[in-house]
Amino acid sequence: MLDPVARVRRFNRAVTSEVGALDTSFLGRGRPLGAARVLNAIGHGRSDVADLRDYLALDSGLMSRFLRSLEEEGLVTTKPHPDDARRRIARLTAAGRREFDAYETLSNAQASAMLARSSRREALLAAMDMVAAALGRDRIRLDEVDPRGDPARYCLGEYYAELSRRLARGFDVALSRDPDALDMMAPRGAFFVALSDGLPLGCVGLKGSGGAIAEIKRLWVAPAARGLGLGRRLMDAAETAARKLSIATLRLDTNSALGEAQQLYRTTGWTEIDRFNDDPYPDLFFEKDL
Amino acid sequence: MLDPVARVRRFNRAVTSEVGALDTSFLGRGRPLGAARVLNAIGHGRSDVADLRDYLALDSGLMSRFLRSLEEEGLVTTKPHPDDARRRIARLTAAGRREFDAYETLSNAQASAMLARSSRREALLAAMDMVAAALGRDRIRLDEVDPRGDPARYCLGEYYAELSRRLARGFDVALSRDPDALDMMAPRGAFFVALSDGLPLGCVGLKGSGGAIAEIKRLWVAPAARGLGLGRRLMDAAETAARKLSIATLRLDTNSALGEAQQLYRTTGWTEIDRFNDDPYPDLFFEKDL
DNA sequence: AATGATATCTGACCTAAGTCAGATATCATG
DNA sequence: CATGATATCTGACTTAGGTCAGATATCATT
Numbered sequence: 145m146l147d148p149v150a151r152v153r154r155f156n157r158a159v160t161s162e163v164g165a166l167d168t169s170f171l172g173r174g175r176p177l178g179a180a181r182v183l184n185a186i187g188h189g190r191s192d193v194a195d196l197r198d199y200l201a202l203d204s205g206l207m208s209r210f211l212r213s214l215e216e217e218g219l220v221t222t223k224p225h226p227d228d229a230r231r232r233i234a235r236l237t238a239a240g241r242r243e244f245d246a247y248e249t250l251s252n253a254q255a256s257a258m259l260a261r262s263s264r265r266e267a268l269l270a271a272m273d274m275v276a277a278a279l280g281r282d283r284i285r286l287d288e289v290d291p292r293g294d295p296a297r298y299c300l301g302e303y304y305a306e307l308s309r310r311l312a313r314g315f316d317v318a319l320s321r322d323p324d325a326l327d328m329m330a331p332r333g334a335f336f337v338a339l340s341d342g343l344p345l346g347c348v349g350l351k352g353s354g355g356a357i358a359e360i361k362r363l364w365v366a367p368a369a370r371g372l373g374l375g376r377r378l379m380d381a382a383e384t385a386a387r388k389l390s391i392a393t394l395r396l397d398t399n400s401a402l403g404e405a406q407q408l409y410r411t412t413g414w415t416e417i418d419r420f421n422d423d424p425y426p427d428l429f430f431e432k433d434l
Numbered sequence: 435m436l437d438p439v440a441r442v443r444r445f446n447r448a449v450t451s452e453v454g455a456l457d458t459s460f461l462g463r464g465r466p467l468g469a470a471r472v473l474n475a476i477g478h479g480r481s482d483v484a485d486l487r488d489y490l491a492l493d494s495g496l497m498s499r500f501l502r503s504l505e506e507e508g509l510v511t512t513k514p515h516p517d518d519a520r521r522r523i524a525r526l527t528a529a530g531r532r533e534f535d536a537y538e539t540l541s542n543a544q545a546s547a548m549l550a551r552s553s554r555r556e557a558l559l560a561a562m563d564m565v566a567a568a569l570g571r572d573r574i575r576l577d578e579v580d581p582r583g584d585p586a587r588y589c590l591g592e593y594y595a596e597l598s599r600r601l602a603r604g605f606d607v608a609l610s611r612d613p614d615a616l617d618m619m620a621p622r623g624a625f626f627v628a629l630s631d632g633l634p635l636g637c638v639g640l641k642g643s644g645g646a647i648a649e650i651k652r653l654w655v656a657p658a659a660r661g662l663g664l665g666r667r668l669m670d671a672a673e674t675a676a677r678k679l680s681i682a683t684l685r686l687d688t689n690s691a692l693g694e695a696q697q698l699y700r701t702t703g704w705t706e707i708d709r710f711n712d713d714p715y716p717d718l719f720f721e722k723d724l
Numbered sequence: 725a726a727t728g729a730t731a732t733c734t735g736a737c738c739t740a741a742g743t744c745a746g747a748t749a750t751c752a753t754g
Numbered sequence: 755c756a757t758g759a760t761a762t763c764t765g766a767c768t769t770a771g772g773t774c775a776g777a778t779a780t781c782a783t784t
Contacts, residue, residue, distance in 0.1 A: 493772060514780090519780055
């Protein structure tokens, strides 16, 4: 009755009957599913035909026919790529944009209808995030980004919120040593964000000083994505970036209330050292030679 | 970035690409998906052809052809229904059973592969249960069952485990007044379990005494299913059953640590009364006239 | 036994989707 | 500029899935 495999299969059944229905609802606008998918992919910014074909896993002949039928409907125009006239670029016409918007409205309505029926939205969304992260695990990308950009700021906000929940004395970023963004960007350092289909799931900063010693800062993994090995992937990315910057020694500070992080450091070659700063929040300090 | 609708749609995308792949993996055994679905439905115990057609939402002509092709492959036999020779009954042959088992093995392997890749299995399963319960909300059935049977015993076990977590003094069923199973079965009372595609998600007992007063006992809703209105549905079922048994007054005891339950009682016509038993765990008592 | 209802089957037909072998135009390179 | 590689297109074909109008056998009822 509680067989984990049975629970996963029950989930699969629930989801195929519900989300499958969602898929075919793209019908009902008088267009086969294949053409609707192409229209949507173009609307979401994919314009290169080869890219579209790859993304939708379509045969080139089939892709070509879908484009033709969308052109005949007056929803799409194609023109040769300016750099390479063999390739083609697809664009929505004004009518195509309207049709795309109609699909978007439909999808959004379906999504909010499903949300509206639960009185515990946030818990349900968290569960959906967790399942989506686990299913899409192989598609989680690590991007090097500007620590002042949107995805990074979102992660940092979540990180601070979590610290203030988990540290016994709370957390106020103004009292902590907030690293200068420029120290976490090339050429001094780096900042990485883990993105799953657009949703930021984790981050880490490499704060350089121009010298041979750098610090790891702001390692955070979204609760929905824990257990997927993301912390380790982020740390690996930061270490690789450090090596490229010829950094010889990495340091970090952390708090003993953050058990998973401490566990990660202890199992990946870090050794505990004495306090090396006067930040009021950390009580544990680590170092690793590269 | 944190738009709830966007999060739901991201979930849908993650799930269609993953679970869609799962669906088409039924191919690869050299049989079109439709026929494979029929074979699987038969293997899962559906034998009546009309029932199969209904369950799989197939046209009668198509269904007939799928059955013919499975018969030609030697996987299925059909025979007229003993009570009505117009209807037909489908059965797996030994070869059909082997083929069905192969599909089952494949599905189970895929499910456990997905589980094996997360190091937080229980959290992931809980999230999947929650999503499945929310998606399948309309398909949650309330069944009147024997309180000594498997689904009821599972719910009661979860209920006791939750009490021992949530009550300040813990919970030991031996110290509580455990109702006699016969008091929660016809003709004295009733016991209901909420089932979502086979998984028990909640329960409630109506404990009768043969007289005009009965008690509500063991109201429990699985954490994964909270917020779907299941508690209210279970209480309604118990009240309806009580009315059929000509019970005039319902009572119940609860603990003030169980806030959602208390909230439910207060908003559905129950009034607080004085203690009416000497059970050590409850500290709140309610009554409702029917 | 006749009549209408019901369950399944058969044949004819249709659409969506996908495959594959060239055809055509363009590009990169020596 | 000749050559092979590349991107897209076209036409011919296949398969899966589905619809629909009867045909056939059986049932329930009078």
